[in-house]
Amino acid sequence: MSSSITRRHLLVEGSKVAVSASVLGSLLAACGGSDAGASGSVSLRYWVLGYSPKGANKTGMLTDAAVAAYKKAHANIKDISITGYTGDQAGFTKLVQAVQGGSTVDVFRLPSDVLPELVSSGSVAPIDSYLTDDDKNDIIPSILETVKINESYYAWPLWVPPVxxxxxxxxxxxxxxxxxxxxxxxxxxxxxxxxxxxxxxxxxxxxxxxxxxxxxxxxxxxxxxxxxxxxxxxxxxxxxxxxxxxxxxxxxxxxxxxxxxxxxxxxxxxxxxxxxxxxxxxxxxxxxxxxxxxxxxxxxxxxxxxxxxxxxxxxxxxxxxxGIGLISVASIPDEGKLKAAMDMARYLTSASVGKDVSGYFLAPGARKSVEVNDPISLFKPFVPYTYITPIIPxxxxxxxxxxxxxxxxxxxxxxxxxxxxxxxxxxxxxxxx
CATH class of the missing domain: 3.40.190.10 (Periplasmic binding protein-like II)
Structure with a gap:
């Protein structure tokens, strides 16, 4: 299950997901700008839990629209390919093997209990150098602490999906x-x-x-x-x-x-x-x-x-x-590409993407600034008493x-x-x- 968003594909074909163009210009500042490289110099590979290409499901529609919005605001991005994987044990095994392989994944969505295994194998880049004071004040503290392993933070918290x-x-x-x-x-x-x-x-x-x-x-x-x-x-x-x-x-x-x-x-x-x-x-x-x-x-x-x-x-x-839905960045040796990947991960977990793509958040957000609408709002009261599965290797x-x-x-x-x-x-x- 894969797709590629080129510069021309700014809207999903046949999708009813609206991208707010009026706020895209502000994303350069919100996401760290486009200094990661020359115009059109960076290509990223993004793996997404539950994604089906060409708008075949809701996650596919929303992800395509969000990636298109990010791309439009960042001249340094040449291409972002998207690959989906299933939300079961087989899918998680596929993701872990791909990330540990080191050649097919740059940015990826994952559940919190998969993170320690990838950190222990050195397959995930810490986000500390890219985590701003604004980020720290915005992300719910208890949720941010769950991605702290050996004194470093290894993921951008996206949302908390309680049952x-x-x-x-x-x-x-x-x-x-x-x-x-x-x-x-x-x-x-x-x-x-x-x-x-x-x-x-x-x-x-x-x-x-x-x-x-x-x-x-x-x-x-x-x-x-x-x-x-x-x-x-x-x-x-x-x-x-x-x-x-x-x-x-x-x-x-x-x-x-x-x-x-x-x-x-x-x-x-x-x-x-x-x-x-x-x-x-x-x-x-x-x-x-x-x-x-x-x-x-x-x-x-x-x-x-x-x-x-x-x-x-x-x-x-x-x-x-x-669990906690996360977006992590693989250990990327190229500094410019790593920065571009971190910028995209921040954007995809922020309130900005929720404003650009209506209905983007499919669970209560991990940031205080994120607002969710019905029916996602029905799950928000469950968050305080949600048992988060252990985040250990x-x-x-x-x-x-x-x-x-x-x-x-x-x-x-x-x-x-x-x-x-x-x-x-x-x-x-x-x-x-």
């Missing part, structure tokens, strides 16, 4: 079910999911709930963690998911499939694309949990939907999960080990207790290694 519960309001209306309150409990969620699991007169089966179970995402983890369990201790030095709270939380996720039977038969093996198709096209998923990215697509489709907080478990407090391996066990439990092959106890020794060895 929320998507509700297809047409199905709620079809079944005469009231929309839940923001403080709904797991038990209330189960009751609603049961009432929304039914067969239509034409034979189509509708399911009350689903969600992706994959090593690359934590879309169902708010249910697992709702009773108070966490995968690691607060200092990230000990595995703790096999506590009674963790096991009871996983039992609740498993029960949705095996006891309450409110999930589709392939629950546990579905892809993100399956969620979108079932929720918006086939309309046979009444609820599903996911971060905010798809909400802009649903709004563009004029879907009748809303987003609610994840149901509260036995822990008694609102909780959701997520071992996490990609740990989440892969956990996913295998969680998936087996959801499929009924092992018990929740076995699922969370089985990887304990191996995970603790990774943490202590």
């Amino acid at each position: 929320g519960m998507f509700l297809n309001l047409d199905i709620f209306k079809e079944r005469g079910v009231e929309v839940p309150k923001d403080d709904w409990t797991y038990e209330e969620f189960v009751d609603i999911a049961k009432r929304l699991t039914f067969k239509r007169s034409d034979g189509q089966q509708v399911y009350g709930y689903t969600g992706v179970v994959d090593a690359g995402v934590v879309n169902t983890w708010p249910i697992i963690m709702g009773d108070g369990g966490t995968p690691l201790s607060s200092d990230n030095k000990k595995y703790t998911f096999n506590t009674p709270e963790g096991i009871s939380g996983l039992q609740k996720l498993v029960d949705l499939a095996l006891k309450h039977k409110v999930t589709p038969p392939d629950f546990g093996t579905q892809t993100p694309a399956d969620m979108i198709t079932g929720f918006s096209e086939k309309k046979n998923y009444a609820m599903y949990s996911e971060p905010s990215g798809s909400s802009a697509t649903y709004k563009a489709l004029k879907m009748n939907f809303t987003v609610k907080s994840m149901p509260i478990g036995a822990g008694g407090k609102p909780l959701t999960t997520g 071992q996490w990609p391996q740990i989440r892969t080990l956990l996913h295998e066990q969680i998936q087996k439990a959801v499929l009924g092959k092992i018990s929740p207790s076995q699922a969370l106890n089985n990887p304990a020794s191996e995970i603790n060895s990774l943490l202590n290694g």
Whole structure:
């Protein structure tokens, strides 16, 4: 999945994404100007999570427009090629290998838990020399600190995509079910999911709930963690998911499939694309949990939907999960190209790009100056209580080990207790290694 934005392609063909030309002139100052090299001397390669070329999806449309806006304001940029990768374990592996290869990526979007692995291999350039006082005052301090590794900052924070519960309001209306309150409990969620699991007169089966179970995402983890369990201790030095709270939380996720039977038969093996198709096209998923990215697509489709907080478990407090969307720059030996890459990364995470490209931010922004509109704004209240997955080098391996066990439990092959106890020794060895 790749595309190339030349100087002539300033708008995406067939796209309805508007680029505000009136503010493009100010970008030279905002992004450090065009001193990185002579006119048209720098070519950059940008890898983007979830990107489809030629405006084939919302991320593709918005990314193309943002890159075009940046290019127009920077005479030193000759070309910016864009490559997409998928938001699952296979996609993240592809990205890591490409960045570590050192010859195909300059600027790239990535989730926060992938960053330490790339830093440890020396594949990412620190941003310290390019981080201005204005940047430091604008980026939410706690978020900026998450990209600090060994006293240096290694990424430009883009946004925080917390997991929320998507509700297809047409199905709620079809079944005469009231929309839940923001403080709904797991038990209330189960009751609603049961009432929304039914067969239509034409034979189509509708399911009350689903969600992706994959090593690359934590879309169902708010249910697992709702009773108070966490995968690691607060200092990230000990595995703790096999506590009674963790096991009871996983039992609740498993029960949705095996006891309450409110999930589709392939629950546990579905892809993100399956969620979108079932929720918006086939309309046979009444609820599903996911971060905010798809909400802009649903709004563009004029879907009748809303987003609610994840149901509260036995822990008694609102909780959701997520990561931090980042943009990093590869270790580029050419100083002029490195500066150009840093300038672009800053712009693509700033309020300026949000003004130039309507709807650019698909999650609440990491900067105080960034404003988001409906439906992204529905996710903003979730940010303060979002559990951010550990930003440590071992996490990609740990989440892969956990996913295998969680998936087996959801499929009924092992018990929740076995699922969370089985990887304990191996995970603790990774943490202590």
